Amino acid sequence: MKQFQTIFGFELKSYFKNKIFLGITIFFMVLIAAVMFFPQISSLFKNGDSTKKESVLLVATKNSEDKEVVETLFTDAFPKDEIRMVDNDWDSIKKQIEDESVDGAFVLDNLTTYTYYVNNLTLSDNNTAIVDQALQKAYQLKTLQEKGMSETDASQLLVNNIVHTTKNLGKDQITNFFYTYIMIFALYMVILLYGQMVATNVASEKDSRAMELLITSAKPTSMMFGKVLASCLAGLTQIVCIFGSAFLFYQINQNSWGDNPIIASLFRIPAELLVYMIIFFVLGFLVYAFLFSAVGSLASKVEDINTSSMPVTLLFVAGFMIVIFSMTNGNVDSLLMKVCSFVPFTSPMAMFTRLAMSKVATYEIILSISILVVSAISIGILSAKIYRVGVLLYGNKPKFLSVLKSVWRA
Amino acid sequence: MQLELREIHKSFGEKEVLKGISLKTESGSALGILGRNGAGKTTSIRILLDVFSANSGEVLLDGRPINRETVRFGYLPEERGLYPKKKIADQLQYFAQLKGMSKKDAAKAADAWLNKLGMHEYKEKKLETLSKGNQQKIQLITAVIHNPDIVILDEPFSGLDPVNAMMLEEVVKEEMQKGKIVLFSSHQMNYIEEFCDNIAILNDGQIVLQGKLAEIKHDYSRDKLVIRSQECDAIMQKYADCCDKTGEAELLMHLSSPEVKQQRMAELSQQFDLDELKVYEPKLSDIFVEYAGTKE
Numbered sequence: 219m220k221q222f223q224t225i226f227g228f229e230l231k232s233y234f235k236n237k238i239f240l241g242i243t244i245f246f247m248v249l250i251a252a253v254m255f256f257p258q259i260s261s262l263f264k265n266g267d268s269t270k271k272e273s274v275l276l277v278a279t280k281n282s283e284d285k286e287v288v289e290t291l292f293t294d295a296f297p298k299d300e301i302r303m304v305d306n307d308w309d310s311i312k313k314q315i316e317d318e319s320v321d322g323a324f325v326l327d328n329l330t331t332y333t334y335y336v337n338n339l340t341l342s343d344n345n346t347a348i349v350d351q352a353l354q355k356a357y358q359l360k361t362l363q364e365k366g367m368s369e370t371d372a373s374q375l376l377v378n379n380i381v382h383t384t385k386n387l388g389k390d391q392i393t394n395f396f397y398t399y400i401m402i403f404a405l406y407m408v409i410l411l412y413g414q415m416v417a418t419n420v421a422s423e424k425d426s427r428a429m430e431l432l433i434t435s436a437k438p439t440s441m442m443f444g445k446v447l448a449s450c451l452a453g454l455t456q457i458v459c460i461f462g463s464a465f466l467f468y469q470i471n472q473n474s475w476g477d478n479p480i481i482a483s484l485f486r487i488p489a490e491l492l493v494y495m496i497i498f499f500v501l502g503f504l505v506y507a508f509l510f511s512a513v514g515s516l517a518s519k520v521e522d523i524n525t526s527s528m529p530v531t532l533l534f535v536a537g538f539m540i541v542i543f544s545m546t547n548g549n550v551d552s553l554l555m556k557v558c559s560f561v562p563f564t565s566p567m568a569m570f571t572r573l574a575m576s577k578v579a580t581y582e583i584i585l586s587i588s589i590l591v592v593s594a595i596s597i598g599i600l601s602a603k604i605y606r607v608g609v610l611l612y613g614n615k616p617k618f619l620s621v622l623k624s625v626w627r628a
Numbered sequence: 629m630q631l632e633l634r635e636i637h638k639s640f641g642e643k644e645v646l647k648g649i650s651l652k653t654e655s656g657s658a659l660g661i662l663g664r665n666g667a668g669k670t671t672s673i674r675i676l677l678d679v680f681s682a683n684s685g686e687v688l689l690d691g692r693p694i695n696r697e698t699v700r701f702g703y704l705p706e707e708r709g710l711y712p713k714k715k716i717a718d719q720l721q722y723f724a725q726l727k728g729m730s731k732k733d734a735a736k737a738a739d740a741w742l743n744k745l746g747m748h749e750y751k752e753k754k755l756e757t758l759s760k761g762n763q764q765k766i767q768l769i770t771a772v773i774h775n776p777d778i779v780i781l782d783e784p785f786s787g788l789d790p791v792n793a794m795m796l797e798e799v800v801k802e803e804m805q806k807g808k809i810v811l812f813s814s815h816q817m818n819y820i821e822e823f824c825d826n827i828a829i830l831n832d833g834q835i836v837l838q839g840k841l842a843e844i845k846h847d848y849s850r851d852k853l854v855i856r857s858q859e860c861d862a863i864m865q866k867y868a869d870c871c872d873k874t875g876e877a878e879l880l881m882h883l884s885s886p887e888v889k890q891q892r893m894a895e896l897s898q899q900f901d902l903d904e905l906k907v908y909e910p911k912l913s914d915i916f917v918e919y920a921g922t923k924e
Contacts (some may be wrong), residue, residue, distance in 0.1 A: 432726075
């Protein structure tokens with residue numbers, strides 16, 4: 219136990235002194251701070267004149283009779299922008315667009331046909347959709363009036379909206395999607411990153427031959443469990459720092475974000491889900507970290523780690539892809555997801571996703587966690603045996619079957 | 629204390645690496661384990677250190693199975709290596725703590741050893757910034773920092789310059805004077821001859837020769853003569869089938885048996901003008917070559 223404590227302390231200290239570990243943690247905290255403070259920062263760069271319009275749009279109509287109707291229509295459709303009615307002078311319009319003194323121009327042939335001119339069409343430009351909707355409404359109004367309906371009746375007919383209410387008896391997948399996605403992604407990143415770090419750590423000890431001395435100074439089980447649990451705690455600390463800073467910065471800037479539904483939903487994660495996240499993070503981490511440390515012990519050089527750890531990485535990525543595709547398809551209770559919820563290599567992500575986005579029976583949760591606990595212990599014991607044999611193997615990469623034979627004999 | 633490996637057998641798969649080896653050594657003396665590459669030296673050491681378990685046989689201390697919880701081992705592996713990116717003080721303390729020392733005692737012992745070997749100024753430096761010789765000193769400190777009962781040194785002098793070799797010699801002698809059991813594994817016969825009272829030669833997983841070095845040398849067949857003369861060519865002509873030229877005016881004569889020694893010496897003295905004639909004193913390397921098969 220004393221050896222385990224010494225190794226655990228040494229490894230943990232190494233993580234906390236590691237520049238990459240500190241760099242990644244600080245980078246994410248700064249990034250989150252920048253996002254959370256964005257409304258306040260962006261308001262600093264805004265002009266003090268609150269009446270200033272966001273953009274300037276030119277509108278020209280070939281039919282002078284429509285000019286008054288069109289002006290009203292565009293002013294209503296773009297309340298935040300400045301609408302300038304101009305003559306249909308193509309050279310003048312083109313010049314103003316090209317020298318960026320205006321943001322765009324609409325030239326209407328009639329109320330159903332127009333051309334939109336813009337210097338650089340951006341992905342977020344939805345001006346044509348707004349104009350299409352406004353013109354369609356104007357056309358419908360005009361047609362109804364021509365058919366004999368009064369302006370008031372026609373307007374009422376067109377503005378009549380359907381009112382509906384949704385009563386959700388389970389979980390709101392739309393609201394939960396964002397935080398579930400972020401948490402699954404964090405789980406994926408941390409397990410993969412730290413798993414690789416554990417494997418590299420073991421391989422570099424073999425590569426530098428420090429293992430020769432270590433193996434005669436400490437029990438292999440103490441060495442492996444010390445390393446894995448230290449990396450688990452380091453990963454958990456990193457998650458707490460990043461998520462904790464996000465929560466703190468949100469609290470500071472809550473008023474600035476107003477009622478933004480996506481941001482608000484991210485910080486309304488139920489407490490029980492956070493507890494489940496820690497449980498599945500720790501157990502999932504242990505399963506993969508044990509596998510990665512066994513893989514690391516079989517590599518003779520640090521450069522071999524990527525190829526040696528490929529099967530474990532692929533297994534993990536496959537589980538991640540299944541979960542992400544099921545989430546985006548809104549299919550978190552599919553048979554595949556249910557099966558994955560009980561397979562120890564996929565259950566940390568699959569069961570957690572189902573818990574976050576669906577209703578799961580208590581017995582299923584208990585069963586999934588129990589399988590994961592038993593698997594983590596079994597994989598830990600097997601990995602410790604592989605580790606004991608693997609750390610003394612140098613030269614060519616050993617075949618998996620010969621390693622298993624050696625483990626059996628050990 | 630008396631350390632004994634008794635009838636140790638070890639196989640890896642189909643290959644039998646140790647075929648019932650037995651060794652004995654005592655406090656205050658050093659045992660030199662010799663053998664060609666692959667003879668079983670490192671496997672024997674790893675069994676002693678409990679890295680491998682033997683298929684059969686026992687490791688005994690004072691006649692009883694060794695208790696690895698109470699006996700402290702110090703090991704300098706043949707394949708040197710520590711953490712290149714970590715500070716010297718941190719690594720020394722870490723290894724001392726792994727071997728049972730408290731954090732405070734480990735820090736004190738690290739300071740004392742660094743001072744003793746003139747390395748204190750490097751305490752806060754990373755290992756990779758040190759020269760190879762200084763890295764070897766740090767490696768040696770990790771082997772003895774926890775005041776071990778049994779010190780195992782696998783090729784301790786390889787790669788050392790003469791100054792560092794002398795420093796290591798002093799440390800080893802001190803450990804022996806303190807009554808530690810010292811085990812040496814080396815290909816450098818001169819060091820074995822200097823330090824070891826007892827030797828064991830391993831060949832193909834078996835002990836082929838074991839005992840006190842002085843007795844082994846004494847009993848070694850004295851069937852060669854060293855001849856120094858200006859008439860080497862004439863001697864070579866007469867005894868062409870049993871003479872080797874070893875220098876400009878020096879020959880080594882192989883005798884058919886030690887019994888003919890006196891007769892041949894008288895013969896040579898009468899027939900040739902000799903500067904020197906003496907019985908050849910065997911070196912450890914000669915003994916090693918004879919028993920282990922090939923000159924290293």
